[in-house]
Amino acid sequence: MVQSPAGSGKTVVMSDVARKTTEKDNNVLFIVHRREIVEQVKKTFEANDVEKDRCHIGMVQTVKNNLAKIKKPQLILVDEAHHSLAKTYKDIFEYFPDAYVLGFTATPVRLSGAGFEKIYSDLILGKSVKWLIENNRLAGFKYFSVDLMDQAKLKHNSTGDFSNESINEASKSVIYGDVVKEYEKLANGTKAIVYTHSVEASKQVADAFNDSGHPAKQVDGKTAKEERAQAMEDFRSGKIKILTNAELYGEGVDVPDCQTVILLRPTESLSLFIQQTMRAMRYQPNKVATIIDHVANYTRHGLPDTPHDWKLNGRKKKKTNAGSDAVPIKQCPMCMAVMYSTVKVCECGHEFIEEAREIKIEAAELVEITKDFTFETNYIVTKKVEDLNTMAELKAYQKAKGYKNGWVFYQAKVKGII
Numbered sequence: 001m002v003q004s005p006a007g008s009g010k011t012v013v014m015s016d017v018a019r020k021t022t023e024k025d026n027n028v029l030f031i032v033h034r035r036e037i038v039e040q041v042k043k044t045f046e047a048n049d050v051e052k053d054r055c056h057i058g059m060v061q062t063v064k065n066n067l068a069k070i071k072k073p074q075l076i077l078v079d080e081a082h083h084s085l086a087k088t089y090k091d092i093f094e095y096f097p098d099a100y101v102l103g104f105t106a107t108p109v110r111l112s113g114a115g116f117e118k119i120y121s122d123l124i125l126g127k128s129v130k131w132l133i134e135n136n137r138l139a140g141f142k143y144f145s146v147d148l149m150d151q152a153k154l155k156h157n158s159t160g161d162f163s164n165e166s167i168n169e170a171s172k173s174v175i176y177g178d179v180v181k182e183y184e185k186l187a188n189g190t191k192a193i194v195y196t197h198s199v200e201a202s203k204q205v206a207d208a209f210n211d212s213g214h215p216a217k218q219v220d221g222k223t224a225k226e227e228r229a230q231a232m233e234d235f236r237s238g239k240i241k242i243l244t245n246a247e248l249y250g251e252g253v254d255v256p257d258c259q260t261v262i263l264l265r266p267t268e269s270l271s272l273f274i275q276q277t278m279r280a281m282r283y284q285p286n287k288v289a290t291i292i293d294h295v296a297n298y299t300r301h302g303l304p305d306t307p308h309d310w311k312l313n314g315r316k317k318k319k320t321n322a323g324s325d326a327v328p329i330k331q332c333p334m335c336m337a338v339m340y341s342t343v344k345v346c347e348c349g350h351e352f353i354e355e356a357r358e359i360k361i362e363a364a365e366l367v368e369i370t371k372d373f374t375f376e377t378n379y380i381v382t383k384k385v386e387d388l389n390t391m392a393e394l395k396a397y398q399k400a401k402g403y404k405n406g407w408v409f410y411q412a413k414v415k416g417i418i
Contacts, residue, residue, distance in 0.1 A: 001081055001116055003310050004126030006106040006278035007138050011041055014077050014104060015048040021075050022051035029073035029099070030057040031092065033083050035225065036232065041079070064088045067095045078103035082110060082271055084119050093119065106278070107271035108310050115314030123312040129278075129305040139259075139281045143303055144186055144366045145293035146176035175264055175294045176364035179205060180212045183242075183262065186366070187290040191235065192260035194244040195276050201264065202244040209242045216242035256282040259289055266295040270308070273301045298369055305371075309384070391417060 004010050018028045028050075032038055041057050056063075056070050060083075063070065073096055078084055081103025093101060103120060116123075132138040183192060196202040199220045206218035217231045217240050234240045236255055246265075261280040267273055277297075280289035281304065291304070388394050394408045394417075412418045 001084075001103045001105065001108055001120040001122070001312065002124045002126065003105060003108050005129045005132060005138065006275055007282045008106075008126060008132055009137070010104040010106075011044045011079070012048065014079070014102075015041075015045045015050055017075075017102065018045060018055055018077060019048055019050045022054040026054065026074035027071045028055045028075050028077060029063070029070060029092075029096070030055065030077045030079070031060045031063050031089070032057070032079040033060050035059050036228065037079065060086075060088050060092070064091055067092065072096060073099045075099060076101045081105040081116075081120075082107055084116060085110065085114055090119075107274050108312070109271050109308075110314065111269045111271070113314050115312055117312050120312060123310065125310060128307065130307075133281075133305065136285075137283055138278075139283050139287040139289045141277075141281055141289040141291055141304060143291045143293065143298065143369045144182070145296055145298055145369050146364045147367050147369075174296075175361045176296070177294055177366050178363075179262065179264065179294060180208050180214070182292055182294070182366050183209075183214070183260070184212075186292055187260040189241070190259040190290065191238070191255065191257060192242050192262055193255075193258060193279050194242060194262040195265045196244060196246050197265040199246045202246045205264065206242065206244040209244070214242050215240040216244060218244045220246045255279075256284055257287075258282070259287060261289070261291050263291070263293045263295055263297055267297060268300060270301050273297050274304065277304045292366065293369075294366070303369070303371065385411065389415070389417075 002010075002013075004013075014030070018030065021028050030041060030045075032041060038057060038059055045055060045057065046052075054071075056073070058066075076093065076096060076099045078089070078101065082105045083089065084103055093099075101119065103116075108116060108123060127135075127137075129138060133140050179194075194202070194205055196205055199222070202218045202220060206216040209216035217234060219228050219231045223231075231240070231243060232255075235243045235258075258280050261277055263276060265276075277291050277293075280291065385397070388397055388411070391408070391412060394411050397403075398405070398408045409418075
């Protein structure tokens with residue numbers, strides 16, 4: 001498994017691997033999880049002289065249903081490889097047991113915390129987002145959101161700090177600020193992708209932009225294939241400036257002159273957060289991306305260039321109590337399959353993200369969020385212990401990790417703080 005940030009050129013690298021593989025008379029199977037990406041990949045492969053007759057590119061569900069018709073591959077390339085744990089992918093790998101499997105992803109992490117060691121034997125880390133920005137491979141960004149420290153609903157814990165619980169509660173089901181007005185103030189006239197928490201919300205947002213004179217279209221998982229393709233074409237050409245969606249365009253979509261992302265969907269998924277925020281960071285000379293976060297997702301995940309300790313064996317996930325209002329079945333917005341509500345990943349590879357069911361809107365002024373923002377959230381756990389240099393940071397880390405109080409004293413002694 002290869003980890004490399006969104007926008008860093010994974011498809012180009014894969015096309016080079018495929019070209020060198022087919023030049024040696026080997027067959028390549030390239031699998032993706034969304035239909036919009038197939039044609040995009042084919043164009044990249046054609047531009048890089050990959051031998052067509054020896055390379056099959058297809059959506060995972062289609063490939064799964066036509067395994068007997070596909071030439072036996074010596075190499076399987078997997079796009080957005082964090083989906084590889086889904087049964088559909090496993091069925092493909094098992095059908096071609098002698099093939100090498102090489103997966104690429106910006107985010108080798110699952111909301112469940114599951115690892116990938118049953119499929120991949122090694123994790124290769126690419127350049128950091130910070131390095132890619134500094135070396136003109138990704139656009140820099142400005143990040144705007146609500147400063148939750150100013151929200152009256154936040155509660156103090158026994159130490160006088162704002163508690164993690166109150167910050168999480170404050171941000172998980174609220175959209176702060178006026179979406180259209182903030183766009184006009186921070187990114188007026190730029191191409192923007194808007195991520196909403198529901199289909200109905202994405203329609204309402206598109207209507208609001210159109211009513212304000214900003215050409216917009218709405219798409220979701222149930223939108224007809226032709227309409228989705230036309231909406232993307234209109235967005236690429238500039239016929240529309242705003243593309244609102246639910247469940248789409250989080251991965252693989254490449255529109256280099258898209259400069260703005262608007263987040264209206266609270267998420268606990270680090271993978272989803274990174275994929276969405278970095279849609280606007282494709283490199284163009286002098287471009288600075290604008291990320292407008294109306295739901296304070298940065299309090300959960302940091303910023304797009306926050307370092308992460310990626311691991312092949314996953315990470316432990318805290319247990320949570322299931323809600324009493326869960327329904328017994330649900331439908332996948334990608335392939336329309338119906339399954340039990342407890343299923344986390346659909347057969348087609350779509351990952352369900354459990355979010356707040358009701359979203360309310362509160363008036364707020366968005367401000368620029370920089371790397372210096374500091375308050376008690378789980379953001380502190382994205383740091384390494386060796387990077388903690390003050391008692392305040394040690395205490396915040398200890399609290400977020402649930403360590404005993406003696407841990408702070410020991411670390412402070414080792415670091416010479418006390």
